[in-house]
Amino acid sequence: MMSKRTGRLAVLAALPAALLTTIVASPAALAADSPAFQIDLEQLNESGSRGTAMLSLRGKELTVWIKSEGMVPGQPSAQHLHGSTEGHDFHCPDASDDTNGDGILNNTEATHDYGDINISLTTSGDTDAGSGLAVDRMPVADKEGKISYKRTIPVSQDVVEHIKDLHIVQHGIDRNDNDKYDEEGAGKSELDPKLPQEATAPTNCGEVKGAAVGSIPVGGIETGSGPGAAGVSPNLVTGAAIAATVTAAGALVLARRRKTSRVVAPEGAA
Structure with a gap:
């Protein structure tokens, strides 16, 4: 017993x-099924722009939230995930990367640090690198210079496996403070002479700092999986x-x- x-x-x-x-x-x-990563966007080109973003993966679907401010009011902001899915170490640039010394860090100079476009964060349609300058499908800042963006897009397995190696970059500066993109501020873009340099120069950049499951970017973006009402x-x-x-x-x-x-x-x- x-x-x-x-x-x-x-x-x-x-x-x-x-x-x-x-x-x-x-x-x-x-x-493991739904990893999420927070990104703090820090200004480039003394733009005064800043923001917070979150990347959330569910299988091969990537949801991107972005809240940013200090953008050019009423103007579209080209934005992308830059970097490599082949293990290369890219990072955000700084003023020292202005190799031609004209006082503006253009996209070509910055690409040396943050890499080529991997995903174009458009509001609709294609999201490949070919849509990088599709300004008609990029988010537009409100009258206060704020952008709120959310989109879920299909991605490749390479992106899933190397999401921590990618960075968010938003573009658009206003060097002559007239609340619009024009050539008077910084001349023509080296990427497309039909566009002013102000439209394509990077305004902020942010790197994935680490896992932040359940965190929510500034502004209380509704994620559906964050903290409860309390x-x-x-x-x-x-x-x-x-x-x-x-x-x-x-x-x-x-x-x-x-x-x-x-x-x-x-x-x-x-």
Whole structure:
């Protein structure tokens, strides 16, 4: 009899650890299915532009959220994911990359650091590199110079595997402060002489800093998988659930042990 009761107690004692392993594994699996990464956009060309973005993957679908400010009011902003899916190390440029010394970091100079266009973040239609200058399909800043962007697009497996190697770059500066792109500010674009340099020069850039599942860019973008209405972190909820479950399991073990002790005592006395 003692051996059977001891065996049952051993099984019950192992229950909390087993439950803990199961519960902890579940959020990890979910995170692996839908990884998300936050990006802080920092100004280039002394534009005063800044913003926050989030990249979220679900299978081979990439959702991109961007909230930025300090853009040229009423003007379109070409924006892209730059970088490499072949393991090359690209990063955001700085003023020292202005190799011709004209005081403006143009896109050609900056590409040396942040790489070629991988995905064009258009509002509709194609998203390949060929749409990089499709200004008619790029987001337009409001009268306060703010841009709010969200789009889900299909991507290749290479992008899925190297998403951390890609950077977001937004373009468009206003060197002569007249709230529009024109050649008086910086001449013609080296990419397309039909466009002014102000339209294609980078205004900000941001690199993936690391996983940020559940985080939301500035402005409270609705992601559908972020914190609840009360602002409770999913990780905190998960932690509370784990603690409650393990506590309950432990209480169950203790109760069973006490009950067993009461039953065993008379048998020992006999």
